[in-house]
Amino acid sequence: MKNRAPRLTNEQYSCNFADIQKPLTTEQAVAEAARCLFCFEAPCITACPTHIDIPGFIQKIHNDNPRGSARLILDANPLGASCARVCPVEALCEGACVLNHNHEKPVEIGRLQRFSTDWFFERGMPELFELPEPNGRRVALIGAGPASLGCAAALRRMGYEAILFDRNPEPGGLNTYGIAQYKMTRQDSLNEVEYVKSLGVSVRCGVEVGRDVQTEDLLRDFDAVFLGVGLGGTHKLGIPGDELPGVVEALLFIRKYKTQSYGEVPVGRRVAVIGAGNTAIDAATAAVRLGAERTWILYRRSEAEMPAFDYEYDLAKQDGVIFQWLTAPVEVVGTGVVEGLRCVRMRLGEPDEQGRARPEPIPGTEFLLEVDMVIPSIGQEKLVEWLAGIDGLQLERDRVVVDPATGMTSVPGLFSGGDCVNGGMEVVNAVAEGKLAAAGIDQFLSARAAT
Ligand SMILES: Cc1cc2nc3c(=O)[nH]c(=O)nc-3n(C[C@H](O)[C@H](O)[C@H](O)COP(=O)(O)OP(=O)(O)OC[C@H]3O[C@@H](n4cnc5c(N)ncnc54)[C@H](O)[C@@H]3O)c2cc1C
Ligand code: SF4
Known part of the structure; x- marks a missing residue:
């Protein structure tokens, strides 16, 4: 990297990545519940997609029953x-x-939900549910x-054995590897x-399905x-220079x-x-919090079309991120390393197939933004190739097609x-879709057992 941001002190990093939402004290939680x-x-x-009994769990906080409150939450949503x-x-x-x-x-x-679930974890996860004896049937996830x-927790509570396989060294998916640390x-x-x-539930990490074991075997x-x-990973920019280090x-x-x-991460x-x-907001705020001196977000449409939630947008503005609307990159420039980003101003044209105004470049408006690092965040790729390898699996717009009532694929x-x-x-x-599929699996296996 041509110009790396100077390392911050450990105290600065801890402060920058500290919990953004402070937990409620018991007094605050009871007052809020009221x-x-x-x-x-x-x-x-x-x-709530998982239909947690919200007034029910809030009532239990109000009645000084955090255990009962956590039970109601985790009953509906194991990732509450x-x-x-x-x-x-x-x-x-x-x-x-x-x-x-x-x-x-x-x-x-x-914050009230966090109060009850924090109570549960801080007390070493006291038992909340009586679990049925295993019913002898096994589901691989x-x-x-x-x-x-979400699916495995619901299955296990119905008596199924549930075994998860993940290619990552640690479980949790994007909760572990993707969500902003603060x-x-x-x-x-x-x-x-x-x-x-x-x-x-059993979890086996470091197992890639398709390489170490096949879906058909499961x-x-x-x-x-x-x-x-x-x-999958983030889409490539697809412009000259997008392979440069940086x-x-x-x-x-x-x-x-x-x-x-934090200090080891080059920024x-x-x-x-x-x-x-x-x-994109998470990446930009992370760059700021890791010590970048100036961070821009470039978007080819206008503020009105920005897909980020308002809350996330406000957070980025508070962190001093500079938004460049109607701006698109055309080339990453640099000799052996990123030194700048050539950009062009855009205007909104006719609507596309989805009814969104189509951005088009304004000739003669190119300019160079001097940067040391470029972070593409233009959506995640779908695992199309991998999914297409599963015999008989129907995909639509690169997504797995399921029966919305049961979660069963083709x-x-x-x-x-x-x-x-x-x-x-x-x-x-x-989580909600995992739960729905667990009910679908139960229905499917019960019907099969009855025939
Ligand atoms: C940067 C970022 C920030 C986000 N922030 C929020 C947020 O603040 N709030 C929010 O509600 N949502 C947020 N989301 C969305 C949320 O993280 C996802 O919707 C959610 O994680 C989806 O869960 P999932 O189980 O479908 O997929 P994932 O969490 O992606 O889990 C899929 C798992 O499958 C594993 N896997 C893939 N292929 C194989 C294979 N062949 N063999 C074995 N294992 C495999 C992967 O390793 C991964 O662990 C964010 C997403 C991103 C990318
Ligand atoms: S029950 Fe739900 S909608 Fe009604 S006041 Fe309480 S939190 Fe709000």
């Missing part, structure tokens, strides 16, 4: 602890809270991310996996298989700082992030959910 109206047909429950930290609550439960209609602040559902963990640490994610394991050796492989794709950059000590003094989705006995099905949503959607 704001809930305990609605009869609570819209917050409908807005990570969801409490990472869910875009303003777009889900808190966005639906009736208090919004009175122009009041919604109940802080996410490919991937150990939120979708598979929202959830790698250890928070691993603790949650320990909870799922405590239900009797379909033969297990009663059913769940496919929770998520998405071009680091967003997911790899985030994974590095989540798995290495430029001047950094350009390409794209304006939530991952291959009998093969179920799926999470990012590889929905194209990339949130942790809570992956």
